[in-house]
Structures are given as structure tokens and as C-alpha cells.
Amino acid sequence: MEYTRKLSEKLSVEQVKIELLNTAYGNSNTFLAKLDPRTLFVWYLFFGIVPWFIHNQVILLGMFFFMIATTSMSKVSPLIILILSLGLLGQGGYLLIASWFFGGDITVILPLLILTLKLSIISLASITVFCSMDPEKLSDGLLKIGLPGQVSFSIAYGYRMLPSLLEEYHHIFLSFRLRGKAPEKNGLLYWRSIIYFSKIAVLSFYPLLLSTTKRARTTVEALETKGSFYGFNHPEVKKIKLAHLSLRTRDYTFLIFSIIYILCVFSVGNNI
Amino acid sequence: MTEQILIENVTFKYPGGELPVLRDVSLTVNKGDFIAVMGSNGCGKSTLGKLLNGLIPHYYVGDFTGKVTVNGLLTTDHKVAELSHQVGYIYQDFENQLVSPRVLDDASFAPLNFGYHDYKDRGRQSLATVGLTGLDNEFIWQLSGGQKHLLALAGVLSLDPDILIIDEPVAQLDPYHAEETYNILKKLNEDFGKTIIVIEHHTEFIADYCNQVVLMEAGQVLWKKNTQQALREVNQLLDSQIYPPQVTQAAHKIGFLEMSDYPITLAEAVSSFPCYLKNTSNKSVPDSKNSDQLESLIKIEDISFSYKTINRSRKKVLKDISLTINRGERIALVGNNGAGKSSLLRLITGLVKPEQGNVIVHGRNTRKYSPEKMADLVTYIYQNPEEMFIEDSVRKDVEFFLKARKVPDYKLIVERILRQFELTDLQDRDSRLMSGGQQRRASLAIGVAMNPSVILLDEPTANLDIATRKHITELISSLGDQVGAAVVATHDMQLVAEWANRIIVLNEGEIIHDGTRDSVFNNLQLLEVAGLKPPQILELSRRLNMSQLMYTVDDFVHSVKREGTSYGIYTKTV
Secondary structure, eight states: OHHHHHHHHHTSHHHHHHHHHHHHHTTTTSTGGGSOHHHHHHHHHHHHHGGGGOOOHHHHHHHHHHHHHHHHHTTOOHHHHHHHHHHHHHHHHHHHHHHHHTTOOGGGHHHHHHHHHHHHHHHHHHHHHHHHSOHHHHHHHHHHTTOOHHHHHHHHHHHHHHHHHHHHHHHHHHHHHHHSOOOSSOOGGGHHHHHHHHHHHHHTHHHHHHHHHHHHHHHHHHHHHTTHHHHHTOHHHHHHHHTTOOOOHHHHHHHHHHHHHHHHHHHHHHHO | OOEEEEEEEEEEEOTTOSSOSEEEEEEEEETTOEEEEEOOTTSSHHHHHHHHTTIIIIISOOEEEEEEEETTEETTTSOHHHHTTTEEEEOTTGGGGOOSSBHHHHHTHHHHHTTOTTHHHHHHHHHHHTTOOSOTTOBGGGSOHHHHHHHHHHHHHTTOOSEEEEESTTTTSOHHHHHHHHHHHHHHHHTSOOEEEEEOOOHHHHHHHOSEEEEEETTEEEEEEEHHHHHHOHHHHHHTTOOOOHHHHHHHHHOOSOGGGOOOSHHHHHHHSOOOOOOSSOOOOOOOOOTTSOOEEEEEEEEEEEEEOTTSOEEEEEEEEEEEEETTOEEEEEOSTTSSHHHHHHHHHTSSOOSEEEEEETTEETTTSOHHHHTTTEEEEOSSGGGGOOSSSHHHHHHHHHHHTTOTTHHHHHHHHHHHTTOGGGTTSOGGGSOHHHHHHHHHHHHHHTOOSEEEEESTTTTOOHHHHHHHHHHHHHHTTTSSEEEEEOSOHHHHHHHOSEEEEEETTEEEEEEOHHHHHTOHHHHHHHTOOOOHHHHHHHHTTOSSOOOSHHHHHHHHHHHHHHHTOTTTOO
């Protein structure tokens, strides 16, 4: 009982909010966070796509270890890792069960493991990159590589709104609890409670949508007076906004190191 | 004096609106004015503001006739972007005006968008002007309400506009921060030469800070006068649902002064009302507490509470609090923003559990019962009514609790409550689309429908115009008979003085006083420490050395009339 209470405290909405914000904004001091967004884009372009086309287990393992290193360098929140592991295990597990069900045997496991390995590499690469860029940086990076101002601004602004939205959602959720009636008995495996909570979790979205629409009016007016639309249409504004972005030695070092490492992994992998 | 703003015969109707919001409005504002726009909810004050920064007619393309000139620029010929260099607008819901996650980024957002190379310096400078320094890299959601308001102000100041429009600057602030905000506006007005327009109905602030007052009603400007003259128009203000300063009301009600001599500030009142010798036999109101007959409803035992901040450190909000709440008590929980008032209320609802200690309501320990169970006994009315609206009509929201519990004849109960809160005509409306006062009534109705033993209200009178506030205050007073005990967390000292029979003062998470209005308002040091500002009339009775503190204007008037006749003072004054 004590244990479930502790667990439920860890998984409270407050906690999720804090973890999300930390994932988004909290890691600005790591080595990776100091890199230029373009460096991270290029890096991600490679590690997000290439693993799909590689079947050599040694190379994949080499990449996997590299990803573990970068992920730990970027100080990712434990919650994210937990979610990722659960997702991967679930994915692999269900494929395994499905294949056994259709008459597969132990030989099926190996290709499944490889698939899971690929997924892990790609997921860890995504986590590394997105945890190392706060939304502002991501938005600046996208602007720099030529996306329209509106798109990049929406990303930064979306994150700015996230905590307020979560908080409001939480309030509405609690309103439901304060006025609703929880089932008297939990039922087998808590099924009654699970249905009750799932129901209000979904219902809480409707009031949230309505009140957010209302708030958005002030924001849009404020953006108009603060000149964001002026900024989108004037290239010199973009220049000033992005003046702080530059590729430094750090960026080149990181990219060169990655290339050398990958070359080594490939040569080892192909010779075994 | 130069005419800086010129509004000539403007009529405006929002697209899709049925009636014009502004009707043939003409107004001039001089450079360097500190001007207040008053009027009841929905009279067109905010629309008037949007006229000046060009949102009307550029952004809201409604039916617009007339001419508006700001700093020599005709608003129809110049875009919003250009006009925002002349006029800065701070919204009532200023939180939605902040668009960047970090403080300095938000303050320098506008200059960056307009392509100033020194945008960071501009942001820094405007932060310094409003006194928000050392927080450059702080996240905006870590700021307090008062700091967010200052940041919104810094955000518009970064473009160095000549004119600032502030929509209800103090609505969400405690008395201490409210005064601080006005002092900053005063500095901007006097030292930086800004023209300041506030949309305001706290006449006591208007008397202290503004030099001109505009009265609006139903989309029209009734008049513009200098502050002294304006606030002395007691009858006309009352007709427009605006309450003049308490001292002015008192002078008006006593009726021994000419209208032109009505005091509008505390200092003026002290010299125009007769001075009484301090009567040493202090007749205090009999203490209603009688410990023999007390039936305790809530027991709070040594609770501590803290919450996690974004950088995963814990912030202590309540320290070792012990408290018993008894039947029949009307408790006011007072203290500055961040003193822990809301946290204490939420602990009683069982929504959050204390780290140490126990909260026991009617013998139920909140640790062991779910919030749904506690809701049978305790009702919590949120500070922001919108967070309580979970259905799409007032009626459905009021029924929700009763229906979930399958109460027989719930329809009759709902009908009665809707009538009590004057919501019968509004019952099918979506609560979110109603006015602030109506929303507040709906949130109270939802709470009362739960038929609680204890009702907890978080800032029930914030953000309301004064007339609506009076109405809500009456409704809260009428709750007394329906519930066992009521606890109100509030900054509204008039509500405290008129309603509470027990006052608990919180400061930095600790109870520093637990007493009655006499023990609180007589303790100057306590008021100072907790940042409480007594109602003006009470302060006046203190300065006049009256035998007893006066909590309401009526008490004051009554007492002055009585003592006045016995000492023959009427002949002495005027």
C-alpha cells in the first residue's frame, strides 16, 4: 500500500509536468546542448535513418553503444527512459507472442531482437537530439534551415503553452473528481476504478479546448501588437534573430568524432 | 498642454455584434495625463483601449466610423505594428500576453520582431524600469502573479511607447503588490513622461494616483473631469455601479459637507472630519467564541507541505500548522500572495496530502479517503471559476454532483439554487461565455449544490467590479446558514472586515495570528508584517482616534452622527 502510494506520487500530474519541462528546457548545460542546432540536425539525419538499412549486428551494436553514451551525456529524465523501455519491451514482446502464436520458434527471436535494436538506436538518437535542444533552439534551427517563421514560432510557442495547458487540464480533472463519484468497489484488478479515471481523463479535454480557445484571443492580439507578423515578413529580422547561431570548433569536433567512430564500427563489423 | 490622443465621433460595432459597443465617442487626452476610465462591466472600456493601438479597425474589422488620432498618426492610415510604438496595451488576462518561456526573451520579444539590433538591451532596460531584475533566465511559469504583470508591462515598454493602457492593473494582486504596481506607473508617468490610461474601478487608487477620470456608460463617454470633481459626483457614480472611495461615501452619507468639500483621500478625510478624543474604555465587540459549546469540524495537526519546483528542488509552503475549525465559524484566511493560503485549502479537500501531520474532517483523515469521498463534506470553490466548469451549461454544472450521487428530487434542489444565485435565466448558457460576475455566481451555486458541511472559497471577490463584488459578498454572507463553516482565502479586506468572525493570518507558511477583526486590525505591527491593508474607513476611524474601529461606512456614519449631535460638532465644521 505504502509502495503504491509512493509510486502514485511519482506519477502525479505535477511530476509529469516537471519532467516534461525539464526534458524540454532543463538540460542547457550539457556538451550536446551547446552545439549548434544544425549540427544536431545533420547528426540526427544519419542516426535516424541509416540504421533501417543495416543488418550487420556488430555495426548495430556499435551504434547502440554510441547512442547510450550520447543519451547519458544529454542527461535525459528517467521518466522518458522508462517510457521508452516500456515501449520497446512491449513492442518486441507482442511481436514475439504473435510469432509464436503463428507457429514460429526460437529462431524468430533473433530478427525480432535486431528490429528492437534498430528501434532503440533511432529512439535514443531522437531523445539525444530533442533533449539537447530546448524548443527555442529547435525553432531557431528550423528557421535557419529555411522553414517559415510561422512554423518555427508555433513550435516554440506550443512549448511555452504546455505547462499552462497541463496545469489547466489538471485543475479540470480535479474538478471532475471533486464533484464526481468514484466507484464504491475497485472491482477485479481495479477495473471499475480504471474505467472511472479513464473516463474523466477523456472528458477533461472538452472544457480545456473551450477555455483555451478563449485565452488564445488575447495571445493573438498580443502577438499582433508585438510585431510577430511584421517579423515573419522581414528577412532582416530573421537575420538578427539567428545571429547567435554559429558553427564552432565544438560542432566540428563532435561531427568528426562521430564520423570516425562510425567508420571504425563499419570496418570492424565488415571484417568479423 | 499638447493633445496626444484625439477620438472624434467614433462608433464601432464588432463583426457579428448586434449593437454598437462604442456610440459616438469623443475624447481628448493630453500628453502626460494619468487618466482612469471607469464604468461597469461591458460598457466599452476595453474596446476604447483597443481603438488606440489600432487593433480596431485593423484587426477587428467591424463597422467603424469616426476618427482616431494618436501622436498625430491617424489610426486608419497606420498599421498595428506602427501604432504599437506609440501605444502599449496590458491586458486584464496578462498571463496570455507572455509569449516566450524566459523572462528576458519575453521582454525583448517585440524589439526583436521589429528588427532592433539592441533588442536584448531594450528588454533589459525595460525590466529594470519595472524593477524586475536578476530574473533574466527565469521561466515565466515560475513567476508570481505580480511578477508576471510587471513582465507584461516590461514587454510593452521595450518599444518605448508614449502611451500605456493598463486594463485593471490590480485585479489579481494583493494590496501590497497593487500599491507597488501603481507606484511603478506613477514613476513612468512622472519620470519618463508617459501618458497612462488605466481601466479601473478601485476609486481609492484613482484618488491617490490619477489626475483625470473618464466615466463611460453603455458605450458612451458621459464625461471627463479632474479626479477631485469626478469622485465627488457620488450619486452619479453610484448610478453607474461605481463606488467612490469609502471616505467620500461617508462624507456624502453624513451630509454635513458641501459636495465641493468632500474628501477623496484618507489624508483629506482626516482633516475634514472632526477629531475625537480617544475613549480609553475600549468597547470591543463581544467575542462570539465560547469554547464550551464548540463543535469541531476540521482538525489540522502539525501539517507541513511543500511542492517540487522545475529544477526538482522542493519549496516549503506550509510549516507545522495546527488548526481547529468549528461549527458556525466564518474564517478569513489572509496573507500575501504565496503565503500558503491556497495550499492550506487544497489540503483540506484531500486533493493533496500533507507531508507530515494529518488533516481530519468529521473524523475522516484525508490520507485515507479519496477526494471524491471528501467532497461529501467539503466543497472547494476555485479562484478561477472557469476551472470549475466541466459541462456546457450552467444547469448541468450545478446538477453534476447531485446526479452522480443519484440524489432523489435533485431537480427541485437545482431549481432552488439557481433561483438563489439568480441564474434561472442563464441556466442554459455556457458558463465560460458569461461575464466575470455571472461566472462567479455560477461557481458558488455549483459549490452550494454539493450541500457541504464546510465550504472553502479561494479569492471569491477578485476580478469583479465593485457592484458585482457587493452582490457576491451578500451571497457569501447568506451561506452562513446553509453550511457548518466557511473558510475564505482573500485579499479583500472589506470582505474580511464585514463578514469574518475569525481571521487567520498566514505569513510564509506559518500562522502568525489567529483572532478576530479587532485583534487583527488593532495590531499595526501585524498588518505591516503580513502586508495587509485595512479598509480605508477603518484606517480613518483609527486616525481620528475614534473610540472604536469602524469596519463599514454605515457604522462610521452612524457613529459620527451620534457622537456629532452629542458634542455639537455640526456647527464647528464646514
